[in-house]
Structures are given as structure tokens and as C-alpha cells.
Amino acid sequence: MNVFRHFRDEVAAVLAALTETGDLPAGADIDRVTCEPPRDASHGDMATNAALALAGAAGAKPRDLAGKIAEGLRRLDSVAAVEVAGPGFINIRIADGFWQRRVADILATGPAYGDADIGRGEAVNVEFTSANPTGPLHVAHARGAVFGDALAALLEKAGYAVTREYYINDWGGQIDILAESLLKRMRQLRGEALPEEAFEGLYPGQDVIDAARAALDLPPDERPDPDSGGEEDRIRARDFAVAWMMDRIRDDLAALGVRHDVFSSERSLVEAGAVDTVFADLEARGLIYTGVLDPPKGKRPDDWEERPQSLFRATEFGDDVDRPLKKSNGDWTYFATDIAYHRDKWNRGAGLLIDVWGADHQGYIPRMKAAVEAIAQGGATLDVKVVQLVRLIRDGAVVKMSKRAGDVVTVREVVDEVGKDVVRFVMLTRRNDAPLDFDFARVTEQSKDNPVFYVQYAHARSHSVFRQARDILPDLDTGPASLVNADFSTLTNEGELSLIKKLTTWPRVIENAAETHEPHRIAFYLYDIAADFHAHWNRGRDEPDLRFIRPDEPSLTLARLALVKAVATVIASGLVLFGVAPAEEMR
């Protein structure tokens, strides 16, 4: 149960009754009526703006209308007190019994607690990672990978039908260079004396050398011949290199616990004529013309030459300038193939397209949105999530990385050092569009200053309580069926009740995070719950009466264990959403 929806429905019912009595005009728009937790807990458990939102339509003063609504709400069993405050807010205090019953709710629902249906089964395509197959994944990719994976999981929990997709940029100049790099390294490995200058402009990484070594081991009928200079051998080299790199990338993704349902190849799209098709379509609709672009202002390239080219009328869909679709050599631009790709995703049924991009692609967003608008004609929405840079901090200093060979930190290295759970959680503790510092010392520290540890520890601690309970009260049945039937009316302590209240916001957190496409909200919520749980645990130090386990009061203990179980359930389901294994013990 989403308690906020529940009480909004209750408010709506009261409003309907007031419409009957003529206090509200028929057909008043109640869309703006909300039911939310007040910022200040002293105002109560729930606040509604109904009177403020409807006073105008009712022709009444907000506070007068609020009084009438409050009267209706007071009749509800679940409501303990209602008061009108400020300009016309209605503060609702909910009966303890209502909160206590929520514990049973959570336990009965289990890991599915918090599942929402705002997606209504709508198909969503989340495209993320999509690193070029020219080298291994490095840390910059990890953030996008983890973010996309968590967003996808979040949308699934919120009721969307999600496809996780990786776009392989296996076509274009970069890939030709990769093929050339491979062939030349093969020659070098075979003993040919090639100076380092011979690799100028090629991919310098060790991984290309490894790939070249693997290529030399291929059976003769599959092995590209580095000396022939022929087209067939270049294609072999290219296809082998891409496949080899993608295998490594898949391994890296697996190490991170990230999975994709679909790997789409740019080359396949081009070779299947998808770009020609979309070009013809747009051209037929008058959205493509041949024109000359002005050079970028303030930064005129030296080699700028004006020339006519095929342009997409992006300006008709909100972009600043029209965008080229063909390079001077006649090849498609990246933008052209990307239009075809987005149309392909849309054609496969996704009405909502989400792309996760690195910060350096921000300027590309308006044109892609324009393109999606043009091809789907309102039938699809594109949301681009930009992930900002990650800075690695070691020994208090930023780890310098350059594109030079061997000077990038790979995903694999970081995962091997701190574990995938730490990497994943930390990557999600910041808004995606804010830069993130990843401090090796801090993220592995076993103290409350480390959010990863703090949240994991809360979960582990809840299991520890159960282990203790079995020791101290071996006769107490702490199985699921027993817990769900505990006498929850004994949970009257303020700390217990506020913990329950926090737990009941979980469905709302899911909905909000899913609607805004912001998984980091889950991380902050989990931290919050962990803090409340630790705080309540600590109260038991000074006041033994508040401890979860009361050896002489098995019934009370059972109810409290049920609450602990509910906390564990919610934390675990949040961690699982993040792809982080909930720890049952800290070592």
C-alpha cells in the first residue's frame, strides 16, 4: 500500500461528499490536490493542500473550506487528529493502529513491497554503456553502466517493460583505424621491425596487441593476412577486433554485474539499409535539404571550407542549427546512423527511449531529441541522462588519467580492488549530472562515515538481531508466518513508529525516483533508513526496555522482530535494485 495514495483517495472521497452538499462546484479539478508528508514532522503525518487548491473554484476562503474538509477527515478510523494550519493546509495525524498494521503489510508483501504500476507495462528502452569497441571499459564507462542498469531495474519495479540495450559503434572511421592497428600489430608480433612512429594515429593500447596475438592464433582460413592489403583481410581484421573487444567488454560488464538484453550493431543497421530508409523518409517529408552551414561562431576552424551538404531540419524541432547527415567523403555522419538507430528502437515498440550518455555528449542532445520528434511524430519520448565524470582519489590525490596507453584505470582493476558492490553503490550516491569523487580509502572504510558500509551494516545488523534472538529465545518461532501474526499494537514507542513511517514511504520513493529517472534517490533513502535503524538500536543502550529482544516478553519481542524484518526487507530490496548483494554479516 502506498499510504500517500491511500490518504489522497480519502481526501478525494471527502471532496466528493462536499460536492454533493454543494460546498464544492461539480467538476472541480482536483488534479492539483496532493497528499504529502509535511517537511516538519511536528505538523503531523500527512498534509493536504486541497483547500488551497480548490478555494478559488469554490469561491470560499481557503481556511473555511479547509475546516469543512477537516471535518470529513476526522470521521475516518485511521485518522487520529486533523487541524487546519497556516494559509489553509490540513494536517492529518494518523492513528497508531494504522501504522502498526503496515508492518504486517510489508512482511506479507516481501521483496515486492514498493512495486509500483506507474509504468502500466509500457515498453521502455534504456540504452547505456555503449562504449566503443576499441578498448576495455574504463572507470568513466562504469558510472554510465551502473547508472543505466540501476535505472532499468528501478523502472521495472515501477511497472515498465524494460529493454536494456547496448549500441555497438562498430562502423565508421574509428573501426577502420582499429582494424589497421590490429594488422600492423600482427606484423610486429611476427617479428617485423616497426618503429613506434609507425603506430602514430593508431590505437596504442596493450589490448590491441593482445588482440593481435589472438588473431595470429586463428586457423589459417579465418586469419586476416596483414600483408595482403586486400579488402577481405581488412574486413576479417575489423570483425575479429570488434568481436574480441566486445568479448572483453562483456566480461567487464559481467564483473560489474551489469547485463544488457540487446546488443545492437551500428554496422548491421547501415548494411541493412536502415539509414537509407530513414533518409528517404525524412527527405520525402521535406525535412532534408542541401545547404551550406555557417562556421561555428567564435571558433572558426582553420581548415573551414564552405560546401553544400545534406542537412536535417533540426531547427524545426527546437535545435539551433540544421545538422549534417553526410560527411564530405559521402559516408553517413554519426548523427545519420543514430537517427536510424533510434527509429529502430522505436519500431521495436518502445514509446519511451532513455539514452545514458557521457557529459561530453551534452551538446548532442537537442539534435537527437529533434530527430526522435521527427521520426516518431510525437509517438516517442527521448530522455537523455548525462553522467558526469568520475575522479578517482587515492591517498588524498586525484589519480591522473590520460588517453595514453596504460594510463587509464579500467573497470576491471577497480572492481578487483574494492568489489562490485562498493563500485555500484558509490556510483549511485550522487546525482548523475553531478561530478563524483571515488575515494579508494573512504569507500572501503569500515565506519559510519562510509555510506556503503553504513547501509550494508544496517542490513547485517538486522540479521544479527535474529541470530541473537534464536540464541536467547530458542523457543520463539521467528519464521515468516509467525512474524506476520505478531501483536503489532505493542509497537508504541516513538522510535518504532517513526521507523514504520519511514518504511511506508518506500513505495513513494520508488515512484518518484522512477518518474524522474533518478536512481540516486534510492541511495539517499537507504542511507536515511539505515540511520534511523541504527539510531533506534542505539536507544537500547541507554534504555534496555527499548531493545528488540526482551527475554521475558516473547510477544513484544516478536512484534519488534517483525519490525526489524521489515527494515531488512526494504533495505534489501533497495540494494537488490542497485545490484548490490545485501550482506548478512560484516567481516
Added chain:
RNA sequence: GGCCCCGUAGCUCAGCAGGAUAGAGCACAGGAUUCCUAAUCCUGGUGUCGCAGGUUCGAGUCCUGCCGGGGUCGCCA
């Protein structure tokens, strides 16, 4: 020069799709910790929400302009 993102406490950051007196952690200060369930705990202050207008019952949140930081700007992907 155009466009995009960011600007909230000394620091790092939240701020729940416009709500009431703007929050958390760190740092800082004071106190507790023979007891106990596991990695200490409690208490406390701090803000021209970059600046200036606008929209409205109400703006950190939406709009416009400006300032500052970052990114990006045909033939890279």
C-alpha cells in the same frame, strides 16, 4: 559568439516534479561511554539558496536577463 549542465552551511552534497521556520554527513564545540545487541553515542550553532527582475495565495524549485565554473560547437563516435 551559440547551446547544454552546474552554483544551497567552512567542506561534500540532498531538497521528495511550487508548499509552512531550507536539510544530512563531514568538520568544529561540549558532554557521555564499569552497563550493552556488532564497527561508539547524545547535544549544539551556522545560510543575502550566485545576482536582479518576473509569474502567484506561496519560488531553492518555474520564466527572463546577468555573473561565475565546466562541457560542447560540419567532415570524431
